Amino acid sequence: MDDRKLEVLRAIVEDYVATQEPVGSKALVDRHQLGVSSATIRNDMATLEDEGYITQPHTSAGRVPTDKGYRLFVDRLSKVKPLSAAERRAIRSFLEGAVDLDDVISRTVRLLAQLTRQAAVVQYPSLTRSTVRHVELVGLGQARLLVVLITDTGRVEQRVVELPAEPEDSLLGDLRARLNALVAGLDFASVASKVVDLPSQFAHEDRHVVSGVAVTLLESLVERGEERVAVAGTANLARYGHEFDTELEPLLSALEEHVVLLRLLGQASHASPVTVRIGQENATSGLSATSIVTTAYGPGDQALGSLGVLGPTRMDYPGTMAAVGAVARYVSQILDAN
Template sequence: MPLDDRKLAVLRAIVEDYVATQEPVGSKALVERHNLGVSPATVRNDMAVLEEEGYIRQPHTSAGRVPTDRGYRLFVDRLSRVKPLSPAERRAIERFLAGAVDLDDVVHRTVRLLAQLTRQVAVVQYPSLARSSVRHLELVQVSTTRLMLVMIADTGRVEQRLVELPEPTDTDVVLDLRTRINEKLCGSRLVDTPALVETLLDEIRPEQRPTMAVLSSVLLETLVERREERVVLAGTANLTRGGILDFHGSLRPILEALEEDLILLKLFGEVEPTTTRVMIGDETQVDNLRSAAVVSTGYGPHSTIVGGLGVLGPTRMDYPGNIATVRAVARYVSELLAQN
């Protein structure tokens, strides 16, 4: 049955107190700490209803109650107010990220910052090549028969390959090919480049085709075939003080899950634009993370989502604070990528 406003207020108070104290919450403490406007007996009755409906539970023989995953879900969806970051926190984020010198530095600064601000495990996905566009392609002549192909994506991600040419090639030919490749591919999404690369072979002079054929193969490998997605973590030590354990009282399964890139990409990489996703307990659909919660969002330049970031911690986490921090950091990273 739907909960009335008073019972919702009691649930909110239980979640907030349990997150703050890490102790089961009793009716007397609720009345003392919160202006609920009712007697402890009324609060006890409300708590009985909340327990019956599956929003709170009584651990062991304690007189207090703790939220269930269902209770946290309702709290996140209806009861929590996202905490605005203070001006000092915003300035700290901006200063810390503004000092980054390249994409690797941006990613590693971001993940460290998230872990420090939230005291959870932070995860940042590198900008996905599948969602990126070509900013520039450079051909560096190492020798007459060897080139270095450098692809720079619009996110700042850089991929490079050595190209062994079938015959000695003049510098003028290399410069001409570089110009043609950039004219054809710059600004295109990487997933749209295969057809463009094929047309390049038809448009160049016959004597350049052997070189272009080799270049085309390496281009396709660089732009399309290599779908390696990378994630970085920070703050795993926070798990030891966060009280996150699996149902057998062990951290090991959780740490094992964090070592699986595919799991992390599923949790943090599959995000929708302009939304913050919160997964609690079984909602992660990962057995080893049934005692965990995930807050994630997407980031990227000019409203284009190129990767995901967020935090993982116990279901008993500060959802309003973590949601605000994850959103703010994602916004600053997006602005940073848009400037480069």
Template sequence: MTGDRRLDVLRAIVQDYVHTREPVGSRVLVERHSLGVSPATIRNDMAALEEGGYIAQPHTSAGRVPTDKGYRLFVDHLDSLKPLSPAERRAIQALLAEAVDLDDVVERTVRLLAQLTQQVAVVQYPSLRRSVLRHLELVPLGDTRILVVIITDSGRVEQRTVESNHAIDPAVAAELRARLNAVCAGRRLSQIVGPVTELRERFAPEHRPLVDAVGTQLVETLREETEERIVMAGTAHLARADLDFTRTIGPVLEALEEQVVMLRLFSEMTDEDPVTVRIGAENHHEGLLETSLVTSSYGGEMPDDGVARLGVLGPTRMDYPGTMSAVRAVARYLSRILHA
């Protein structure tokens, strides 16, 4: 579609329809918006928009409503996002700053995001593979057992127990801990396999089984899929949006219950943009054809270097500027909290 005026008409239709849930006619556009053209011109513009597939007429005598294609054009041409109010920013910062551990941070975040947007909020736990190792601790549990504690920059803590066939020398365990932290701290966990493997050559042959056992446990921890999980809040908001779905909300709820669906959608998104929006059929799932998903990465030191994603899912008739702003702001605050 070409023409700034037609884009302005589309913007006005989207804004009115999101606000009222009523199809928008040319007379309403003239009354509510200063478009600077005659009603006849607006009708011509609406006809062109409809022909291009950006708006549709749900009933013979009704006005027009945006299509997925129209929402996509609207989102792609947003000049700026609606800023959060000072009160909202203070509430986000205060709530997240009071969290006591990673689980608490994630739970607070998902509830906060659902409250801010009045949509379904989804937060993925920080990915262990993309996290940076902050510290590794080896804690003797007896003569032949040692606890491996992995602490990441995202606040995640993983614990694994290693069994040895021989008595563990505390001095060797202390040296191994020091050497592991020296070569691994500050690296992504996916990048430590090589350094850990090379480390065994620095120990005497009789101590290498312990080095191998600890190294194997580190690698196996990275290969586990247990960290790939999400938490959700605000599914009750879908009930209030029931009129936005031509079908029942059942398929949407079923898709949300299948965590693998949301994890797949998150994995398909890139960090090139601060906020990513998938609309309708772009979600590639039958149950989500009438929904939009707004997401952002979080947890990285840079905006495009996140370790996990969070987002909001709701009907395609949503306040995109406000939702995108809330998602972006919460992701930024969450990243700051995790790196504090």
């Protein structure tokens, strides 16, 4: 496609996103300095329609972009819409005020929803990509023990162990010390082999306590249901209800299913550029009117999780991509600093 037709397509996308109305040739002439006559623009629009990049929703109407048109527009973006210095300062200030990982995730998902006016989703740092920072054992009384697993990303997993009898404080201290000496700094895949023989290192009468702790710790590491996501901005989708038509219900259902959200976010294995999936490119049933903008976050090239936004195909792609990318970079810096 030649540059002029790309400019016409770009103008149609931008006008349709801004006005929510089909775009005609006269509007393009009036609003954009394309340097050609109305007749030339009409010919270009006819070619774009024949090639499937725009369509006419009904007779005598202007044109609107198709999924194929949005795809070409996104692929040919020379640059995303830059955030202002004030926006960047506000993002950094808001995220740096977080007190722990849960607060970082909560602030991130709310910020994304506010910046993009879409539904935002943030995956917690994946346990499978984390290492153990510390294991804490806390007696709760009545033969109950709290096992606390803290990862290098600050994520905290807690499990309660029911024991046959109340353990001595000296045993808990010894078990805590040996356990951390074995597993601190290890990735989760390496922990099991270190912990499995731990009970045999203790006196016979203490092994039931050690075994209970070891089993609970291993369950925390191997369970596949541990991936968590946070969602915000669902109410923003109400502004686009007429654009989704019957597609809004499956989108709202998807936002309630964490397994679906994780699949939509993607499972990036390393820090990646912003990814845009448009309409029919989304394999999940019922999301053909939805675009999803995602990226991974994590220090350096390491991906600890993913974040992104979901909205109608008629979205401000340059602005949304800039916001998603910027927030991911700031979250990565904050986690790296910790």
